[in-house]
Amino acid sequence: MTDPIYEILIAILKAVIIFAVLLQIVPLLVYFERRICAWIQDRIGPNRVGPVGLLQPLADVIKLAFKEDLTPQGADKWIYRLAPVLVYAPAVLAFTVIPVGIDLQVATFDIGVIFLFTISGFSVYGLAFGGWASNNKYSLLGGLRASAQMISYEVAMGLSIIAILMTAETVDLNEIVRQQWGAGTLGLLEWNLFQQPIAAVVFMIAAFAETNRLPFDLAECEAELIGGFHTEYTGLKFATFFMGEYVAMITMSGLMITLFLGGWSVPWVEIPTDPSIFDVALSVGFFTVKLFALLFFYIWTRWTLPRFRYDQLMRIGWKVFIPVSLANIGLTAIAGVLGWKWLIPLP
Amino acid sequence: MANHSDASEEKLERKTATTEPREKATYAVPVAKGLINTLKHILRNEPNTIHYPDEKRTPYPGYRGEHRLKRDELGREKCVACFMCSTACPAHCIEIVAEEAPWDDREKRPRLFNIDMMRCIYCGMCEEACPCDAIELTPVFNIPARTRAEKIYDKDKLLSL
Numbered sequence: 001m002t003d004p005i006y007e008i009l010i011a012i013l014k015a016v017i018i019f020a021v022l023l024q025i026v027p028l029l030v031y032f033e034r035r036i037c038a039w040i041q042d043r044i045g046p047n048r049v050g051p052v053g054l055l056q057p058l059a060d061v062i063k064l065a066f067k068e069d070l071t072p073q074g075a076d077k078w079i080y081r082l083a084p085v086l087v088y089a090p091a092v093l094a095f096t097v098i099p100v101g102i103d104l105q106v107a108t109f110d111i112g113v114i115f116l117f118t119i120s121g122f123s124v125y126g127l128a129f130g131g132w133a134s135n136n137k138y139s140l141l142g143g144l145r146a147s148a149q150m151i152s153y154e155v156a157m158g159l160s161i162i163a164i165l166m167t168a169e170t171v172d173l174n175e176i177v178r179q180q181w182g183a184g185t186l187g188l189l190e191w192n193l194f195q196q197p198i199a200a201v202v203f204m205i206a207a208f209a210e211t212n213r214l215p216f217d218l219a220e221c222e223a224e225l226i227g228g229f230h231t232e233y234t235g236l237k238f239a240t241f242f243m244g245e246y247v248a249m250i251t252m253s254g255l256m257i258t259l260f261l262g263g264w265s266v267p268w269v270e271i272p273t274d275p276s277i278f279d280v281a282l283s284v285g286f287f288t289v290k291l292f293a294l295l296f297f298y299i300w301t302r303w304t305l306p307r308f309r310y311d312q313l314m315r316i317g318w319k320v321f322i323p324v325s326l327a328n329i330g331l332t333a334i335a336g337v338l339g340w341k342w343l344i345p346l347p
Numbered sequence: 348m349a350n351h352s353d354a355s356e357e358k359l360e361r362k363t364a365t366t367e368p369r370e371k372a373t374y375a376v377p378v379a380k381g382l383i384n385t386l387k388h389i390l391r392n393e394p395n396t397i398h399y400p401d402e403k404r405t406p407y408p409g410y411r412g413e414h415r416l417k418r419d420e421l422g423r424e425k426c427v428a429c430f431m432c433s434t435a436c437p438a439h440c441i442e443i444v445a446e447e448a449p450w451d452d453r454e455k456r457p458r459l460f461n462i463d464m465m466r467c468i469y470c471g472m473c474e475e476a477c478p479c480d481a482i483e484l485t486p487v488f489n490i491p492a493r494t495r496a497e498k499i500y501d502k503d504k505l506l507s508l
Contacts (some may be wrong), residue, residue, distance in 0.1 A: 036389065038387045038394070039388060039389045039392055040389055041388070041390050042388060042393060042394050042395050043395070043396055044394045044396045044398075214402075236380040300382065300385060300386065300389075301382065303385060304378075304381040304382050304384070305378060306380060311467050316374075
């Protein structure tokens, strides 16, 4: 077991399997998004390609791959090419630290949350570069909006997480998941969603803004900015942007589950100290169920709400979420010092 | 009537005055309402879609599709080449060349009667202008073709529809 080569092989195998599955979720998610939005709008959605339209994403990928790859005149070629990768890579990298099963993650860090935040913050460069390098005023506006929005909401998001980390007294995501497990019927109340509801709501909404999903998709804005930062992108470059967005959605949902919804822990089943394959599979299954529930919520919200205006976005970000999450930190700190166990979970 | 409208206006005013600012302040109530509404649509799942090539919609009466020329009870075309339709046509898509009719009851009949369907705007003015009820718009809406030439309908084609 301690053979280093064995360890490396196991690590590579874990990375390959988790990333392969992660990337397979993306086309499935696109399919679900299109079907669910169709149902919301009393339509049917793609149902022709393959059984109930399941092969539609594949057809889309083939179409995108054979499209002409254009670079607009006057574009900054290298930055233009770099931008989609800068959106895609951080989203995938950030997923490495999210535990998908009992102690099962691609990279085991003690600083899980901090690493995730550092990396996922990079995706704003991709959006800003893409908008800047396209040599298109709408793209530039989209890129600028993306930067302003993501910087604003990253603050609120970080602050909401600090409250969680204060009560958890650790940044190890597996440890945070373990703390959220409780015995008995009321075990679910140990979830941080119920222990720290303010942080959970702020985090959820900031996650929408971070992933550029409606109602916060001001970086794209089909109506005003004809697609924003990705207006000029075609073919596989556009597909990379698109994939990056969806992977970021999955990563943020994974983080939301880990921090607030009990992660991979299975309710009412004690976390085994020496897990068998079956225990790991069960925990992965529960994580996946929660992941799809949360992704459904993302899609459901997207097709319900219209886009916020830019001033509304900024007002909510700076005047509501940041003060609220700061107040939440203050409350948590006071409760922690005074030992109010009825208000917050204390270790 | 006046009282009624006043009352409803007042009600509307009161509604906007009391509920809107509070809802706007939080967004929570309208967001929740919207989510419930869309969820209802998902659960109901009654799509309005018609699977077009598989199922075809029956057009409503009065639908203006492709033209046809009618025949009378003897099997002759009703058209007497009076040029009323081509004069009325705002798109100038009807081309008629007349010739002398071999029958006693009319002076002329069309030798050529071409309608350029690519120019036609399906307004139905020709149908209204026709004194002999010879041209009419059918409910046929499936009108694509591979070439422009195919969409210039001549007399035989119009009579056969």
